[in-house]
Amino acid sequence: MLRYLVLRTFMTIPILFGVSIVVFILIQLIPGDPVRTMLGTEATQEAVEQLRKDMGFDQPLYVQYVHWLLKVLQGDFGKSIALHVPVADLLLPKLGNTIILTIGSMLVCTLIGGMTGIIAGLKKDSWFDRISSGWALIGASMPVFWLALMLMWFFSIYLGILPVSGMYNLRNPGGIPDLLLHLILPSVATATVSTAVIARITRSVIIEIQQKEYVRFFQSFGLSSFTNTTRHVLRNAFSPILNITGLQIGYIMGGALFSEVVFAWPGLGQRIYIAITAKDYPVIQAGILMIAVAFVLVNLMIDIINMAINPKLRDSI
Structure with a gap:
């Protein structure tokens, strides 16, 4: 190990x-x-x-x-061409806000996508499977910026139940509850495509594992469906689901650029967008590098977690 x-x-x-x-x-x-x-x-x-x-x-x-x-x-990303300040001073505070949005989006796509895929896989060819498969196909093809605008129009402008933009209410900041309220729409918009991808992959993995010989073997010995599912199907499906979830980190951080611009979320993506419009090359370069490095490091962590929880991988070393 x-x-x-x-x-x-x-x-x-x-x-x-x-x-x-x-x-x-x-x-x-x-x-x-x-x-x-x-x-x-x-x-x-x-x-x-x-x-x-x-x-x-x-x-x-x-x-x-x-x-x-x-x-x-050495931690020196140069100076911003437009603002004449160190790039690190511009981006590092914004990186924390992007991490908050990424965590919120990952919770959305993991919980909704994972649960939808598991249920659809266990209930293959049911009405839920058909509806969720159709939804996943639409969700995987939906542009993030368009969905963000539609969510803003419906929930913020038409219904008026969620904040339009920002991280906090500027007139009366409400701490963590206020932050979570502002986080809902950007997280959903950013996570929609990844949610659909996770749901489809999870469904395929569940169906594939259910057809394995050892699963049918335990079923033939009268093991209850619930026990067989939790002990053998879900347990063996966890590793590939974890892998595909880790791969979505990079897409979510990339999609966060559109959500941050639409919802005025003060994160790394919004700062990169401003730098692009101003042709501020050092800021663009450092921002892309931070996202790419974060993606590589997250996948390293996913591989380590997989190794720790999967005996087959440990034995193969």
Whole structure:
């Protein structure tokens, strides 16, 4: 077990290294000149060239990447082009708000998607299975920003029962209850696609495990349906369901950008959106890198949890 943990952790290092290369190259492919953006359209060509030299943009890409990576490893993401403040000071406070939204969305998609998939799998070809399968197909195809707008219109504007935007009531902040109330709509909008995916995968896993020989063996010996389901079906389905749930973290953090913009949730996604409109490349680069690193680390944790709870995986080491 310890050997696996050490090996799996070291395997994460080249993955993170590859992620940093991809993020750096993607930012270089964005059209536009960050130096020209900083100085404005009235700047002379001499001033542009001088600032480009001062910032190291005149050097080869691999040299720029090495300098950038060394600074990132020290916690220095550079300075915002638009606001002229350290990028870390802009993004780190927002990251906590995005984590809150991600946790809320994960609770929604795990509870609703997991329970729906389990019931649909156990009640294959029932009316519930047909309805949930149709809902999952629609939910998996639904754009996050459109759903966010529809939820806002129906629950906030038409019914007036949920807050329109923000994390707290600005006139009278109500602490955690107020936060949870503001969290409902963004979490549902962000989690809808992942909920549908988890429901479909869970249903397939449950049906597949029910057809295993050992499950039929215990059924033939008169083991009650409830005991057989809880001990053998659900227990063996937990590992693949956990894997697919972990993979949804990355999608949820990406989808949070749209929800945060629509609901004015002050998170990482909203800050990245503002940076995109302002062509603030250091902020865009650091924000994407934070999301990618979080996705890799979460999946590392999922693998470790799977190893801890699954005897078959431990025995295979």
